[in-house]
Amino acid sequence: MGSAPDELEVSLWRGGEAGRYEAYRVPLKENQTVLDLVTWIQRYLDPTLSYRFACRVGMCGSCAMTVDGRPRWTCRTLVAKILKGRRLEIGPLQNLPVIKDLAADMRPFFEKWQRAKGVFAPSQTRREAPAKIPPQSALRIAADAAIECINCGICYAACDSVRWNRDYLGPAALNRAWTLLNDARDKGNAERLRAVSGKDGCHNCHSHQSCERHCPKALNPTASIAGLKRKTLEAYLTGRIAG
Amino acid sequence: MSARTLGHRRDPLWLAALLHRLSGVALAAFLPVHFLVLGLAIGGGGRLEGFLRWSEEPLVRLAEGGLVFLFTLHLLGGLRLLWIENFPWRGGQTGIALLAALVSAAAAFFFLLILF
Numbered sequence: 029m030g031s032a033p034d035e036l037e038v039s040l041w042r043g044g045e046a047g048r049y050e051a052y053r054v055p056l057k058e059n060q061t062v063l064d065l066v067t068w069i070q071r072y073l074d075p076t077l078s079y080r081f082a083c084r085v086g087m088c089g090s091c092a093m094t095v096d097g098r099p100r101w102t103c104r105t106l107v108a109k110i111l112k113g114r115r116l117e118i119g120p121l122q123n124l125p126v127i128k129d130l131a132a133d134m135r136p137f138f139e140k141w142q143r144a145k146g147v148f149a150p151s152q153t154r155r156e157a158p159a160k161i162p163p164q165s166a167l168r169i170a171a172d173a174a175i176e177c178i179n180c181g182i183c184y185a186a187c188d189s190v191r192w193n194r195d196y197l198g199p200a201a202l203n204r205a206w207t208l209l210n211d212a213r214d215k216g217n218a219e220r221l222r223a224v225s226g227k228d229g230c231h232n233c234h235s236h237q238s239c240e241r242h243c244p245k246a247l248n249p250t251a252s253i254a255g256l257k258r259k260t261l262e263a264y265l266t267g268r269i270a271g
Numbered sequence: 272m273s274a275r276t277l278g279h280r281r282d283p284l285w286l287a288a289l290l291h292r293l294s295g296v297a298l299a300a301f302l303p304v305h306f307l308v309l310g311l312a313i314g315g316g317g318r319l320e321g322f323l324r325w326s327e328e329p330l331v332r333l334a335e336g337g338l339v340f341l342f343t344l345h346l347l348g349g350l351r352l353l354w355i356e357n358f359p360w361r362g363g364q365t366g367i368a369l370l371a372a373l374v375s376a377a378a379a380f381f382f383l384l385i386l387f
Contacts, residue, residue, distance in 0.1 A: 097278025186279045235355050236288050237364060238279040251360035258357060 036107070038065050040077065041119035045126050049117060062095050062102035062110075066118060066130065079130035086244065089180030093130050094119040099185040101244040121185040123194075137181050140197045145223045146204035149216030159213045171210035174203050174252045176245045183239035183249050195228040199239035199249035202230050206252035209259060222269050225260035233257075287368035291348035294341040301338065332386045340379035347371035 036056050039049040052069050063081055070077040081091035086104040093102050095118050096110065107116070124132040141147075152159065161168050183199040184190055190198045205224050208214050224230050230253045239249040263269045279285060311319040325331065351367055361367075 099279075188279075188285075234288055235284075235352055236279075236282075237284045238282065241282055241284070242279065248360070250355075254355050254360060261357075 035114075036065070036111070037115045038069065039115070039117045040066070040069065040130065041126070042077075042129055043126075044128055047126065047129075049119070056107070058108075060107045062093070062100065062105045062107060062116070062118065063091050065107060065116070066093075066102065077130070078128040087178060089178035092121055092180040092182045092185070094122055094185065099182040099242055101180055101182065104244065121181050123185050123187065123190045124181065132181070132185075134181060136194075137184050137198070137200065138179075140201040141179075141204055143223060144197045144201035144205045144229075145216055145220040146201055146208065147216075148208060148211070149214050149219075151213055151215035161212055165212075167210045167212055170255065171207045174207045174247055174249070177203060177247060178245060180244065182242050182244060183247075186238040186242040188236060188238065189232050189234055193228065193232055196232040197224065197228055197230070199233075199253065202233075202256055203239075203247065203249040203252040206255050209256070218268065221260055221263045224256050225264070225269055230256040230260060283365045284368060287348065287372075290344060290372070291352075294345040294348070297341050298338075298345055329387075333383070335386070336379045336383040339382045340375050343375035343378045344372060347374060 034056050035053045037051050038054050039051045041047055042050045052073055054065050054068050057064070063084065066077070066079050067081075070079070079091075079093070081103060082088040083090075084103045086101055089101070091102045092099055094100075095102065095105060096112075096116060099121055100110075102118075110116075118130065120126045120130050120132040124134065124136060127133050163169075163172075177200060179200065181200065183203075187196075187199055190196050202224060205220055209217055209220060233250065233253045235250055235254070237248075237250045240247070240251070243249065260269065264271060280289075308319070308322055311322055326335075348368070348371055351364070351371060354361070355364070
């Protein structure tokens with residue numbers, strides 16, 4: 029399918045796991061995002077197209093898709109910045125089941141947050157005074173470096189360790205575990221270290237750094253996972269977790 | 272999905288991991304051959320002498336240069352990973368991986384320079 033100079037050929041994944049790419053012609057406009065392309069197709073060409081978005085400003089993490097082979101947050105990805113030629117291919121996030129069209133099923137992703145003990149375990153009650161955490165303490169600096177995750181699943185989709193072991197907890201869940209491990213107010217670390225050091229835990233990571241390369245918030249889950257590897261080794265050597 | 276679904280595999284650090292894996296497999300395949308050759312020394316050195324004379328052929332020496340490249344690449348790649356996993360994070364890993372490849376190529380080059 030050819031396209032006029034002011035048009036773009038956009039191939040979208042249609043259907044479920046056994047779907048296929050279908051091509052659409054979309055007018056090119058200034059400052060157009062990848063999400064704008066998808067929305068235009070749904071509004072003007074095919075209202076049955078399924079995709080997911082909410083905030084449109086890079087906060088909610090719901091609009092991630094595979095764009096020309098790379099996972100991206102589509103609401104903040106300008107077409108002009110990534111376009112090579114006159115064609116774009118947009119599919120659902122990889123390493124996750126496809127619900128329909130561009131909507132991936134995020135349940136395995138969030139289930140792994142639970143498995144990695146990514147939930148805050150308070151050591152105090154609301155009746156006690158708020159904990160004082162010096163912003164310059166080593167623990168707080170380590171937690172701050174990893175805390176801005178928006179749960180978009182891009183790192184998970186870019187991770188070959190997830191592709192090779194579908195039970196691997198993945199970069200986002202382990203990054204979350206690392207922030208809690210460095211949270212002085214949390215009391216769940218013994219259980220958390222056991223959870224992240226199991227056979228599907230942090231030691232599956234091959235340090236490809238694809239998660240860091242693609243994270244739209246410029247976080248570095250590989251560094252967090254490396255931190256977990258050190259902490260779990262330390263816990264093993266001191267007898268706090270079993271081998 | 273289409274052939275374009277694996278864009279992250281074009282990134283330098285992914286390629287570094289691939290080369291580390293492939294060099295490891297190549298070295299693992301070489302090791303039994305190496306021991307087999309050493310085994311030729313058992314029961315008289317005649318066969319070993321013959322092999323050593325053959326190993327002076329230019330093509331075999333060139334292959335030895337390749338072996339030095341693979342060994343250095345695997346060693347430096349492994350040290351980089353051990354550093355990542357056992358010490359506080361250090362940025363610039365792409366540059367470090369590239370440096371490891373350049374040092375490996377230089378080591379193989381100087382090895383061949385000495386041989387020829």
